[in-house]
Amino acid sequence: MKIGYLGPEGTFTHAAVEAVFPHIRNVPYHTIPQCMDAVRDGEVELAVVPLENALEGSVNLTIDYLIHECNLPIVGEIIAPIEQHLLVHPSQLEHWMYVERIYSHSHAIAQCHKFLHRHLKHATYEYVTSTSAAAKYVSEHPEGKMAAIGNRLAAKQYGLAIAKENIHDYDYNHTRFIVLHRERYLLPVTDKEDGFKTTLMVMLPKDQAGALHQVLSAFAWRKLNLTKIESRPAKTGLGNYFFIIDIDQKMDDILIPGAIAELEALGCTVQILGSYPYYMVKKTSLV
Numbered sequence: 001m002k003i004g005y006l007g008p009e010g011t012f013t014h015a016a017v018e019a020v021f022p023h024i025r026n027v028p029y030h031t032i033p034q035c036m037d038a039v040r041d042g043e044v045e046l047a048v049v050p051l052e053n054a055l056e057g058s059v060n061l062t063i064d065y066l067i068h069e070c071n072l073p074i075v076g077e078i079i080a081p082i083e084q085h086l087l088v089h090p091s092q093l094e095h096w097m098y099v100e101r102i103y104s105h106s107h108a109i110a111q112c113h114k115f116l117h118r119h120l121k122h123a124t125y126e127y128v129t130s131t132s133a134a135a136k137y138v139s140e141h142p143e144g145k146m147a148a149i150g151n152r153l154a155a156k157q158y159g160l161a162i163a164k165e166n167i168h169d170y171d172y173n174h175t176r177f178i179v180l181h182r183e184r185y186l187l188p189v190t191d192k193e194d195g196f197k198t199t200l201m202v203m204l205p206k207d208q209a210g211a212l213h214q215v216l217s218a219f220a221w222r223k224l225n226l227t228k229i230e231s232r233p234a235k236t237g238l239g240n241y242f243f244i245i246d247i248d249q250k251m252d253d254i255l256i257p258g259a260i261a262e263l264e265a266l267g268c269t270v271q272i273l274g275s276y277p278y279y280m281v282k283k284t285s286l287v
């Protein structure tokens with residue numbers, strides 16, 4: 001069995017994969033869509049991609065590619081702590097405050113805006129496909145006045161020095177990663193899961209007053225706890241949205257099917273994106 005992840009080696013995604021699937025061979029992919037395509041095309045059985053960060057919110061590319069391009073069920077979730085560090089070539093360690101360009105994934109840069117505003121006001125941002133792609137690039141340009149934002153694993157992997165530790169803006173920093181498979185599937189994980197979730201995609205009927213209220217009440221009176229509700233453009237015209245709804249329990253025989261039937265009776269289109277276990281990675285077992 002093989003598991004694809006957003007690479008190259010040393011991303012937070014890689015660390016999450018190693019923490020939960022230490023015995024499965026992992027394969028890095030350059031972009032999030034490439035990871036998903038690899039599962040769809042059968043190159044790997046599973047893929048892990050970032051979905052949401054506690055400071056910066058959803059990774060829209062993941063949601064949009066999943067909904068519009070590559071319909072794969074979510075079979076698991078990994079929640080991992082995130083510590084961002086400023087990484088430089090060792091030869092630049094004394095001069096980190098003079099770096100002119102900061103490389104990283106847009107989500108990682110967004111998690112460190114207060115630090116960047118305070119200490120590196122003059123620097124410009126270069127967005128790349130992942131935090132470790134940034135670290136790799138910086139390691140290949142020892143003369144450049146540049147830094148990457150990434151983790152300890154990437155610093156080690158690419159021989160960079162940590163100029164400043166823990167530069168993320170708020171202490172509580174976690175990212176949710178989803179595990180995708182071609183079909184609904186039970187994960188080969190020995191650790192006990194920390195809980196279960198069910199994720200739905202709901203498209204409201206057009207121009208119906210109070211539709212969202214009715215949708216929420218279908219969950220509320222059944223006491224189904226929602227951990228997330230988010231809208232994304234349906235990409236069919238201004239004002240057309242779909243909702244991603246996370247329910248805090250696994251699929252059952254009565255409550256969730258009942259809520260779905262009620263939504264469909266209201267004229268909603270509903271798709272079950274997955275019903276899956278989630279795993280919380282401890283800080284010490286990450287990077």
Ligand SMILES: O=C(O)C(=O)C[C@]1(C(=O)O)C=C[C@@H](O)C=C1
Nearest residue numbers: 011012013050105107130131175
């Ligand atoms: O896995 C990585 O290192 C990434 O670059 C992706 C990503 C993300 O998209 O959220 C993953 C975790 C961190 O929140 C920052 C970046």
